[in-house]
Amino acid sequence: MNPSCGKVYLVGAGPGDPELITVKAASLLKQAEVVLYDYLVNKELLEYCQTGCELVYVGKKKDKHTYPQEELNDLLVHFAQQGKTIVRLKGGDPFVFGRGAEEILKLIEHQIDYEVVPGITSGVAVPAYMGIPVTARHVASSVTFVTGHPAVSGKDVVDWQAMAKASDTIVVYMGVSNAARIANELVAGGKADNTPVALIRWGTYPQQEMLTSSLKNLEQDMQMAGFKPPALMVIGEVVNFTKQLQPIIQSVKTKELIYV
Numbered sequence: 457m458n459p460s461c462g463k464v465y466l467v468g469a470g471p472g473d474p475e476l477i478t479v480k481a482a483s484l485l486k487q488a489e490v491v492l493y494d495y496l497v498n499k500e501l502l503e504y505c506q507t508g509c510e511l512v513y514v515g516k517k518k519d520k521h522t523y524p525q526e527e528l529n530d531l532l533v534h535f536a537q538q539g540k541t542i543v544r545l546k547g548g549d550p551f552v553f554g555r556g557a558e559e560i561l562k563l564i565e566h567q568i569d570y571e572v573v574p575g576i577t578s579g580v581a582v583p584a585y586m587g588i589p590v591t592a593r594h595v596a597s598s599v600t601f602v603t604g605h606p607a608v609s610g611k612d613v614v615d616w617q618a619m620a621k622a623s624d625t626i627v628v629y630m631g632v633s634n635a636a637r638i639a640n641e642l643v644a645g646g647k648a649d650n651t652p653v654a655l656i657r658w659g660t661y662p663q664q665e666m667l668t669s670s671l672k673n674l675e676q677d678m679q680m681a682g683f684k685p686p687a688l689m690v691i692g693e694v695v696n697f698t699k700q701l702q703p704i705i706q707s708v709k710t711k712e713l714i715y716v
């Protein structure tokens with residue numbers, strides 16, 4: 457490692473609720489000289505930062521790429537070469553659909569010291585806040601975390617038909633714009649068309665919203681609700697738990713869009 461360079465911490469910020477950050481992450485935010493943070497990071501977490509800490513927004517919204525990944529990697533190197541202590545704060549966990557590995561490879565290339573601080577991924581916490589356990593005995597013995605983002609070529613990167621039979625619960629990140637296609641493919645692959653689906657928007661934030669539907673009705677229900685990202689899609693029988701568990705464990709109020 458190059459001793460004249462600073463250190464970069466790749467830190468998970470958790471899914472949104474500011475209390476769902478780790479003790480280690482909060483302590484690093486207090487020490488940081490530069491923090492680069494994403495769109496899905498709760499901005500309240502920046503209150504941990506000391507006066508004078510440089511805050512750099514590198515967030516991306518869908519189709520509005522504020523920072524191409526390559527430029528972001530260069531920015532990390534740039535600050536590290538100034539000898540600074542840097543926190544790269546990412547929504548959820550840095551290694552779950554977070555491109556954390558790409559950033560680290562760039563740091564290694566420049567002999568820059570780094571550390572990864574895992575965070576609570578939205579794929580588990582967001583359903584949990586809605587009373588949806590991603591696994592449950594006798595109901596779901598397997599769960600798959602998957603991206604719903606279609607490939608640039610327009611071809612799916614995931615074999616949805618194969619997944620239909622392979623996993624009890626399917627948790628889809630970044631799947632809102634492709635949701636109807638995913639539902640159709642899963643049914644074509646053998647999932648029952650009445651399989652429950654939950655779409656949860658801004659989960660664990662005070663403005664969280666949930667739409668519940670089925671694979672068969674999903675497209676129509678989303679249109680009726682005008683459902684928009686960012687959201688997580690949970691597919692499987694575990695969604696039914698929300699009817700019993702949501703009022704008990706939910707810590708923030710939820711706007712229910714549709715309830716089947």
Ligand SMILES: C[S@@+](CC[C@H](N)C(=O)[O-])C[C@H]1O[C@@H](n2cnc3c(N)ncnc32)[C@H](O)[C@@H]1O
Pocket residue numbers: 471472496546547548549550551552553554576577578579582628629630631656657658659660661685686687688689
């Ligand atoms: C680029 S991925 C990053 C995932 C993140 N690294 C994690 O572990 O949660 C972004 C996607 O995560 C999901 N997501 C993250 N936070 C969310 C939240 N609070 N509510 C609903 N979905 C969320 C959405 O599907 C969003 O499009």
